[in-house]
Amino acid sequence: MRKATYTVKDIAKLAQVSIGTVDRVIHKRGNVAEETLEKVNRVLNEIDYKPNVLARNLKRNKIFRLAILIPDPTIDPYWGPCLAGTKKAGQEIGLYGVELRLYVFNPYNTKSFTAQAQAVLQDNPDGALLAPLFYRESLQFLNDCGKAGVPIMTFNTSIGEGEVKGFIGQDLYQSGRVAGSLFSEVLKGGEIAIIHFNESYENAIHMQEKERGFRAFLGEPKKGDFNLTSHKFQSPVQGEPGKELRQFMKSAPQVSGIFVTTSQAYQIAKLVAETTNDVVLIGYDLLAENIKYLKQGAINFLIHQNPQTQTYLGITHLAEHLALQKPIQEKKLLPIDIVTSENLEFYLE
């Protein structure tokens, strides 16, 4: 007669020992006679013992602190949704005694990152979630955390090495392919310009991977007769599109599609809207500016990288790892959501 859930008490009774002994066996704390050990293990093998997480955590009664290290959303609005994700996760895991602390750094300033990373280590948290923008510095931080025994997860940007416990983000190569597939649906052929903004900025790998996927897809047979060109621009920190960009848009009337590999598609859209050009424009991320042009029709599709969910999942994963000692999933790839003006609202939330 099997029960649904067994307790240490049940096991003790079955093995005819005390619950203290059972506990020692379960936690491998030694000091158990060979014979007794076997007796208990036999019972443990028979039944499927699952410790009651509620009781376990109640007993432990520890408050875990998680550090969230991300770029300042007031400097790069791409990171704005991370705050919402953090907040949502915070409410949820607060019940289980996990607290969050946010550390923001300037995404254009390496020093700012290292300073905040130092601050994190100083505060000695029980876990950390990191957006590893700067490769070298992030690697250093990961190793420091590893030494300090702080489990750490990364999101948004994958960093292949270091003491990372898990990654949450998107397959960038594949996301380039998705963009390609959209162009091949909408256009039969023609010139498509691939535009990178601020490639000197840390996330060059992002753009390269996307371009690689994009070109790979459209290079396949039967996807259309496309001519692909790549271009790099600096986005002005504020306001109007730069001169070079304006120049380019004027001098390239034959372009029938534009693929922007960053969240700055609105820069292009602004110019497109001015000239009533009917170029097909695909970009990334649900920034307010992008959304505006998506609704106007100047942007045809946006690909949603979902930083909010990335943050949310990263935090809850870490929290459950600490509180319920769930294993950390090594790699979690989020869907590459295709957004039009009509399904937009559901991704905003």
Next chain:
Amino acid sequence: MRKATYTVKDIAKLAQVSIGTVDRVIHKRGNVAEETLEKVNRVLNEIDYKPNVLARNLKRNKIFRLAILIPDPTIDPYWGPCLAGTKKAGQEIGLYGVELRLYVFNPYNTKSFTAQAQAVLQDNPDGALLAPLFYRESLQFLNDCGKAGVPIMTFNTSIGEGEVKGFIGQDLYQSGRVAGSLFSEVLKGGEIAIIHFNESYENAIHMQEKERGFRAFLGEPKKGDFNLTSHKFQSPVQGEPGKELRQFMKSAPQVSGIFVTTSQAYQIAKLVAETTNDVVLIGYDLLAENIKYLKQGAINFLIHQNPQTQTYLGITHLAEHLALQKPIQEKKLLPIDIVTSENLEFYLE
């Protein structure tokens, strides 16, 4: 000096009463002198008392049983992912002492539904999740549950009335608009056939709502010059597309787009693939058959209704309502995911 979390013990000390009295106040169990009541309430208003859910549930130590009432996936494969969603949710909430029991009914047979609904009531669960295919019968069941005090949520199909506590699904009208927006991106104009399969089947409302959204979107100015026609077919239970359908596809070479409002787009795709027609085809749901044609290119886009997540969320919502007495969200609309061959893999799992 404020603490992060207060316990009843803390409150008792602050109010200079025993924890038993605090408990009575918190749970409004009466038998507390006016004066004492005020003393405790004053403390409660000062601090933000959040009962420890772990301890609360540990004490309660009740196993909640949830009933899941869905159509038989072996009869309509659309419901297959619900099993995966159920399983995933089951693992998660099992830790909190919530058990699931599945009840499947024949989606083509009202009697089968009422029989299973009866079975659910017989088993007297602590909560229920329902796919309310049959309107009248579902309403009856909802009311029965209401009388029996069983909290119930619905998913997939919205049922505006009855004793429902919450709904999880998609905005069908809007999903029709999404399909419309995709056609307007890919085609400039021409004839688009809207095809309903098995409209006699219970989910006629689904199809009508989708068509309404679809027509509304494409009827707007500047969306293109489209000519929309509606058609109804029966899908054969097994195997080859029906004669009428074959007839239709032959006799309508001028059709440049087809919108299938159900999960049977593969029926059309099969015929399209035979004739190497280059009609634009958009349908619903990631059935194995649909996926096959999506990859081949015979289907251009699929709209993902995500029954797996619908089930998963419904169950976890109910479980958290029971175990952690979280309020049930009245209406949760999932994103209307646009799926191509390139982002497909991330929606599968």
Next chain:
DNA sequence: CGTACTCTTGTGTACGTACACAAAAGTATA
């Protein structure tokens, strides 16, 4: 045979909540 020691096992208590029950305080009646 007693002492000192190790090895092994069992008991008690805490975590925070919820509730049963006992105890105390207050009120009414003889």
Next chain:
DNA sequence: TATACTTTTGTGTACGTACACAAGAGTACG
């Protein structure tokens, strides 16, 4: 003032786990 009764308050215990500590069993040696 004693008695019976109601109202109010406090204490004890359970949920299941984890760990400190006490107790018991066994061995070695003077």
